[in-house]
Amino acid sequence: MEFIDYDDIETVKAGVQEAGMIMGGDYLFKFYLVxxxxxxxxxxxxxxxxxxxxxxxxxxxxxxxxxxxxIDPKHLAQLLEMPNEKAYKILNEYYWNKRSWHNTPLYRRLSRK
Known part of the structure; x- marks a missing residue:
């Protein structure tokens, strides 16, 4: 573990990334700070x-x-203040919409049926 003095901090970046998928299409998330x-x-x-x-x-x-x-592009600070279910729903929708196959004509046609 490295020691960092508060006075040495210049910037903190908050982020979240996919850590995998669970049954039902939901994601597992990993949060990080740099x-x-x-x-x-x-x-x-x-x-x-x-x-x-x-x-x-x-x-x-x-x-x-x-x-x-x-630096908090996904507003992680606010998300982690929310109840877990609401925060995970927002993140899940974000990653769902980023799926490349999600916006294909075939997927849209099949999802209408």
Missing amino acids: IFTKDDRAVRLDSDLFFNGKHFLMTLRILHEKSPKW
Whole structure:
């Protein structure tokens, strides 16, 4: 584990990525934070590194307050404040719509039947 002083933090990027699919077409998600420092280091913290989501959420909240610049393209900070079911529904819809085969004429034709 690397030590990073708050004063060395330049930017924090929050992200979420697919970690696989479960029955019924739902996704499993992995959350991560990348901390960029003034001395050009980038340290990634994955939700897997924490024993449960509360540790990850607490770390996210602290870094969200302390970092000079926050990059959060999928609004992860707000999503993780929501009830799990609602947040997962939003993420699931996002990744569902990104599927390349999802917008094909064949899929649209079959889904109408």
